[in-house]
Amino acid sequence: MFDVSRVQKELTECNRDKAISGVSIALYEGGSDLSHLRGTITGPVSTPYEGGTFLIDIQLPSGYPFEPPKMQFITKVWHPNISSQNGAICLDILKDQWSPALTLKTALVSLQALLSAPEPDDPQDAVVAKQYLQEYPTFVATARYWTEAFARTSVAIEEKVRRLVEMGFPEDLVKSTLDSVNGDENLALEKLCSS
């Protein structure tokens, strides 16, 4: 079993300055399992990801922190080192360059840095990487569009909950439905109406 006390300390430590760092970690879907977490990072300014909030699924292996955490984007993102299909990340510190002295926070901050500085020569998503190298303006436009379409929803999640509750749905149901469709308001509404 992994080091529970370290993870608890990490969570407290990380969330203490989340306003400044733009990085926070919570238990996944409000559960109680310390090995399944959800990280949040804000898109770095003056990048196509600015204004977006990106959710990251974090699974801690039993050997954590001596084995690297498993991280994957939940929010869809258009980036050469992140799979546009499933959110898999290509980052060295999550693989062979992981060090036990690194933390979840430092890993998330590295992901933020990766958003600012893609490495198209070591791509996870070949299509995106090709576009980044050959048609940079198209890449920027697509990345920005994806940020608008998928990463902004989670910012105003309270706003959406409020609107849907006003329509007469119970708050708990609204929250879980929004969660299940990754915060897409229209999909959630459809689902709520059909249920």
Place this chain on the structure above:
Amino acid sequence: MAEYEDCPSSSDVEEGDCYLSDQEDAIEESVLQGLEDRREEESHWSLSSVITKESLLAAQKEDLRKVMELFALKEQHARTLLIHYRWDVERIFELLDQKGRERLFSEAGVSNVENKILSTSPTPVMCTVCFENVIENAVTEMDCGHSFCNECWTEHFIVKINDGQSRRIRCMAPKCNAVCDEEVIRNLVSAKYPDVADRFDRFLLESYIEDNNKVKWCPSVPHCGNAIRIEGDIYCEVECTCGIQFCFNCSSEAHSPCSCLMWELWTKKCQDESETVNWITVNTKPCPKCHKPVEKNGGCNLVACICGQAFCWLCGGATGRDHTWSSISGHSCGRFKEDQAKRTERARRDLYRYMHYHNRYKAHTDSLKQESNLKETIQGKISISENKESKIKDYTWVINGLSRLFRSRRVLSYSYPFAYYMFGDELFKDEMTPQERELKQNLFEDQQQQLESNVEKLSMFLETDFQFFSDDEVMDIMRHVINLSNVVDRLCKQMYQCIENDLLYPLQRATHNIAPYKSKGLEKASELSVCWDSDQSLTSMKTSLDDHYVQWDPTQNRIGSTSHKRHCEHQLHGSSSSDDSGCSSRKRARTSSHSGASFFDLNMPAEVIDKI
């Protein structure tokens, strides 16, 4: 080709079907020549040695010692350095000149031990891995200067050892390239998990085999536990003490004069019989009903499968059974297709070509198998002969002739796959013009045929029931056998030379290397000889391995004192001269490199063993 003149008998073989048997002088000359060759070969010593489980430690120690002496390093640092540079001591010496000590060390992950500052803070410190405050004596600082608590270190080591990364466990600090001190690892891990520590030691020990270009595991199945170390060229064939013979470069069976690539392609081809499959796809069509391949045996294009279904040979579509000269009932399709005919023709030619070479390769391999039984029969014949009233008491010539027969059969059988690739399109399509190819093929095949006919003759004489013959007849057979053995040996040698110098060497695009011809058969790897006296030093080395913090001190802990020193000096200084032993660059024209141990026995003088 010019060397043919040197060989009095081979030129005669071309003319008649018998070599010189009536010219005593010539026989004696060739026998003398043979003796000279042997003497020449004996001046080379075995270049390969067997490393057993027991001698692995000693083998490593030799290299470790050289590096420890040169850099005045502790053993664990020398090992880290050697693992990084794949146990190539000469390369480390070279790189020391090029890179300098500091870069050489830092690239390998060896910390600069001299700059180590001992921290002496008595206050509790926080371990940045578990975020706990720990008292100072529960913290270990690595040579790189990073310290963490012992519990975290231990966990880290165990994860890495279980991950199979024992040979390069890095420090836990981010971006720190330093490799952890193996003694610290051993100490911490064995305190908690002694079995993991044992495994760690075994991994380190085996690194000498697995991270080393000059050492390979013997490929025997079930595994004999040995590894073979060679000096010099990796393109060679060796025999392990377990009896298995293999090509050192590719670890498959000894296959010269085929190159490793040719042999790989050939075995694959023989296994999947891809030519047969080719032929079937081109010459048959699947029945549209039962899907069995159907071959057309003449007649019109209406074909009937044995299952009763009729179909059109041209398009493969099912049809009715009625037909006229111009049409098939219920069916009509295109005309004769020319490219189809060409493909059929090609596939048939390729298959015939392959069959030609394969049949001959197989015939010689089968002969070799049958002749292996000959050894016992001949032993029987010899003991009968030795017991009868006769002037002839010495029958070593039979045994020698037999080993010559085995050796040349092997060469002959592998020469067929060689020829298949050498003169085929698969590997060297654009290397030669058709004229060049024809010329070279003729040259090679002349030699091959000469060898073949002499090998068959040798086989014939060896199979005679000489035990019942009169002394004169036996003398006659002896002369034949001795002479033929020499002829065959010479022809083998010439064929290898022809392959290396005239066929493989001029290749522009590809490099194919073959193991050199060894007149006396494959080199038997000798037991690794440890130069200083074994028992005592081995145990003392083992204890020093167990005794974790003993630092090796060149002035006090010298094992086997003088003899060892002499040995090390020899190796340090002798490193440059090791090239003389006949093996150097990858692509070369070899004229006469046949260094080898004797076929049946490997008796080397003690001073030669000392030098290995």
